[in-house]
Amino acid sequence: MNIIAHSSPNIALIKYWGNRDDALRLPAADSLSMVLDFPTVKAEIEPAKTFAVRSYDHEGIEKPQSEASINRLKKHWELSKQFLEKIGYAQDIPQEVSITIHSGIPPAIGIASSAAVFSCLGEAYGALVKGKALTREQVSILSRIGSGSAGRNSFGGYVALENHGEGIGSAYGRQIADEHHWLLHDIIIVPSCEAKKVGSTEGHALASTSPLFKKRLEQIPRRMRECIDALKTKDFEKLQRVSEEDALDMHRVMQTQTPPLEYLTDATHRIIRDIEKLRTNDKLNVLYTMDAGPTVHLICTEDSRGAVETFAQQQKDCIVFKAKTGNGSRLIPK
Numbered sequence: 617m618n619i620i621a622h623s624s625p626n627i628a629l630i631k632y633w634g635n636r637d638d639a640l641r642l643p644a645a646d647s648l649s650m651v652l653d654f655p656t657v658k659a660e661i662e663p664a665k666t667f668a669v670r671s672y673d674h675e676g677i678e679k680p681q682s683e684a685s686i687n688r689l690k691k692h693w694e695l696s697k698q699f700l701e702k703i704g705y706a707q708d709i710p711q712e713v714s715i716t717i718h719s720g721i722p723p724a725i726g727i728a729s730s731a732a733v734f735s736c737l738g739e740a741y742g743a744l745v746k747g748k749a750l751t752r753e754q755v756s757i758l759s760r761i762g763s764g765s766a767g768r769n770s771f772g773g774y775v776a777l778e779n780h781g782e783g784i785g786s787a788y789g790r791q792i793a794d795e796h797h798w799l800l801h802d803i804i805i806v807p808s809c810e811a812k813k814v815g816s817t818e819g820h821a822l823a824s825t826s827p828l829f830k831k832r833l834e835q836i837p838r839r840m841r842e843c844i845d846a847l848k849t850k851d852f853e854k855l856q857r858v859s860e861e862d863a864l865d866m867h868r869v870m871q872t873q874t875p876p877l878e879y880l881t882d883a884t885h886r887i888i889r890d891i892e893k894l895r896t897n898d899k900l901n902v903l904y905t906m907d908a909g910p911t912v913h914l915i916c917t918e919d920s921r922g923a924v925e926t927f928a929q930q931q932k933d934c935i936v937f938k939a940k941t942g943n944g945s946r947l948i949p950k
């Protein structure tokens with residue numbers, strides 16, 4: 617019996633940076649993102665005698681998996697079994713699984729492939745349960761324990777990842793508004809395809825060494841409220857203010873942790889400066905945000921999309937991707 621799931625990345629408007637428990641990927645604070653419709657990842661699982669992984673890239677070529685990557689997938693499977701046992705489904709869990717991943721995401725472009733991969737797997741592991749389906753919150757937990765941000769992919773549209781108490785199941789997604797509520801576009805400008813030297817997992821573990829981290833945690837509840845309000849009322853200006861404030865704040869934490877993490881490059885800063893000028897001059901609804909890399913996500917409304925796309929295409933030596941509000945992880949019916 618094989619199970620196939622499908623998912624895409626998400627882009628955070630209020631960022632997740634730092635954990636209260638690194639091993640369980642329990643975030644130190646709440647976060648919020650827009651789920652994207654592109655690029656997509658498909659994962660297939662099958663009960664097996666030994667744990668096995670095969671992975672194919674965006675060109676359909678099989679990619680050998682590093683030991684670190686296999687260990688991470690294996691750890692996610694072990695934690696998933698632990699969680700499923702805890703919520704009463706021990707009898708449905710096979711001893712091991714064989715996993716096949718088909719990723720449509722080109723490597724190192726600054727689009728979170730881990731969120732898409734682990735939300736596919738969370739969705740698929742959840743479907744091992746026979747009888748009554750897991751809740752979307754439980755699927756979100758299965759995704760989160762593989763990659764924190766993947767916990768925001770078990771719903772469509774705009775999703776918060778919120779903390780509730782203690783233990784493996786104590787952080788999960790909540791849908792703020794579905795994908796039909798407000799169509800926003802994400803025009804993604806990739807200035808460099810060099811693989812990042814320090815990944816998010818290592819970065820999260822050192823976030824608390826920044827003297828700015830505590831202050832950041834104090835600010836998050838207000839930013840979450842403002843962001844939720846902006847999304848519910850479709851107030852783009854408010855969304856822009858709070859999400860840019862939060863993205864720049866996360867990067868200041870990264871830059872001041874030990875050792876410091878500088879993900880933004882001269883190209884990133886130039887693109888930000890130019891889009892700020894353009895949006896003032898042309899009165900565009902566009903905001904910028906950056907994750908753990910130099911890639912700039914320009915999130916805009918439908919009426920500003922043409923101008924933002926033209927701006928993106930004009931950026932020299934950059935690759936451009938286009939995505940929009942999407943519908944999250946789901947099973948593919950057989």
Ligand code: DP6
Nearest residue numbers: 628631632763764765816817907908
């Ligand atoms: C900067 O979810 O990629 O993109 O749990 O180690 O996989 P892991 O971390 P990850 O962290 C995301 C960090 C971020 C901000 C965000 O997406 O909220």
